[in-house]
Every structure is written in C-alpha cells, then in structure tokens.
Amino acid sequence: MGVPRASESGQLQVVTGDETPEHIVLEFSSGVETRPLPLVLSFSNLTYSVKTSPKMKLPQLFRGCITADDGDNLSAKTRVLLSGISGEAREGEILAVLGASGSGKSTLMDALANRIAKGSLKGTVTLNGENLESRLLKVISAYVMQDDLLFPMLTVEETLMFxxxxxxxxxxxxxxxKTRVQALIDQLGLDNAAKTVIGNEGHRGVSGGERRRVSIGIDIIHDPIILFLDEPTSGLDSTSAFMVVNVLQRIAQSGSIVIMSIHQPSYRILGLLDRLIFLSRGQTVFSGSPTSLASFFESFGHPIPKNENRTEFALDLIRELEESSEGTESLVEFNKSWQSKQIQK
Incomplete structure (x- = not known):
C-alpha cells in the first residue's frame, strides 16, 4: 500500500510498503526533528461546465445558469455547474456540503475527489499547499457512495473481512x-452486530444505520486520510443518521479529513459538523462554521429566529431567493464580502 510522506525538502511523496495498515501520517523532515504535518485540503476557484444540446434537460435549478453559444456548434450551450467554489477541509474536522437537490453538492464532491475529467474542471485542489495529484489521491482517499451494495447473507464481520x-x-x-477488521468494528460501533447477517427484504438483518456504517467500513478498510461521502444519512431515521455522523466525527478525530454532502442535518448532527458550505445553482452562498450562521444571516438582514434550526432556516431562505426574480445573486455577493472581512479579522 502506498504511504504519502513529505520528503526532506517538504514535498509530498508516496512511499510503498507492506506493513500493517496504520493511519497514514504526512511528515516533514528537517535535519533535526520529524513531526506530523496537520493536513489541510484546500480548493480554489473550482469551476465546472458542460456542453449541452437543447434536447438535454437539466434540473430546474440549473436552467437559470450562465449560458454561452458554442462557436463550433450553434445549437450547443455551455452550462456552468460549479462557479468559483473555494474553501478548505482540515484534519480532525468534518466539512459538510449543503444545498437543495440540484445545487451542485455531488458535483463539488466529485470535483474534490478527482471524479471529473481534468479538461473540463478549472481551479486548484491542494494538500498542504501542494497540488494533489491523481496517483496520491487514489492512495490516500476513499469515496463512499449513497447506495449500500452488500452481500445479504454475510455477517458484518465476514463482510469487512472480505x-x-x-x-x-x-x-x-x-x-x-483480522486485527484491522476488529479495530474497524470497534471504531464503527458495530460490536453488537458483528455476528449478524446484513440481510435484505426477505431476510432480517442489521438496521439501516448499521448497514450504512458497514458500507463506510468497506471503503475505509485501508485507513484513508481523506474520506468523501455522498449523503451518508440519506434514507435513515434521525437516530440512525446521528449515529452515522457521530462515527464520522470519530474517524475525523483519529486524524482524517472527512468531506460529506448532506441535504438537511438535524440540530444534533449540526453540532457534530465543523465547517459548512451552502451551494445554490453551483455557487457558494455561505461558507463557514455552524456557529457563524447566526451572525452571517443577521448581517444579511435575515436574522435566524431563536430556537429555530439554523440550517433549515438557511435552506428555506435560499429556496425563497432562488424562486424570486432576483435569484440568489445578492446572497452570493454578500458571502464574498463577508468572507473577505473574516480573513481580515
């Protein structure tokens, strides 16, 4: 398994080896001492556009996006699905990408995970200031899809061992x-379900939340340092969703960067998140910590009522603006101004 490390010059490189998989650590070596580098995944001005024909139907939310005629094909249009998205995700934290269906959440996740053709994606993605190459990203990351594709007649332990x-x-x-599998079962909180079959509609097995945690376990068996998850709480009840994100928090705190998309987190889940990015029609309308939501929207002229879920309020307001004649442009511009003021503090 390839292990990314920093060379004596400080550059990240992949070192291969067959040792027992332990959590990957990026190190900086000087002539005097060796110490871990805190990981920071930064992305700047990510812009992604696709060419479409009039026959291709895009989600309603994208129909108001910027369009331009294609010089080679007058019937084709260029639609911008991501426009100038910037931010960062840090080791030990969860970055959550929020927005309505069609806002660009999954597209941004794909862009960060290098699942979009390089020729059509503009902008930069760096790890500790260095360009994140495809080869390195493949070694140190995992991407958990929304659907749970598991063998129903295997137990949780057998699935992870497989x-x-x-x-x-x-x-x-x-x-x-086996030692790695047992450690993972403990980390995922699956001790009581380890000997239970996964099950399906015809055979009773683990709960929906446990299934989702098993799916996560399959993808992190090699102990990646960057974990991408596409709506990991989708289809789960409130308690199961909270338990899944609680596990993700533990994974992050063990030294990983966790980036997930989520539609509408509950109040309890919001308390587990460290950084938020709200998207609307492929543009950033808020980027910051959950605690800064209140001051942000108060400064925007829409204070969040006391005891109201902050993310629900934000998503409702964004939806109202999207449906208005002015759109969300005022919020996009306000976010840019607000971000620059935060940097200056």
Missing part, C-alpha cells in the same frame, strides 16, 4: 487483517 482480503496487501498476514 473487504480486507481484497483491499489490504496480499503479503499482510490473515491475523493482522
């Missing part, structure tokens, strides 16, 4: 793979 056999180095002993 993943370990395929994802961990073949030279790693079976006992060490």
């Amino acid at each position: 993943a370990a056999e395929f994802r961990l180095p073949s030279t790693l002993s079976k006992s060490k793979k």
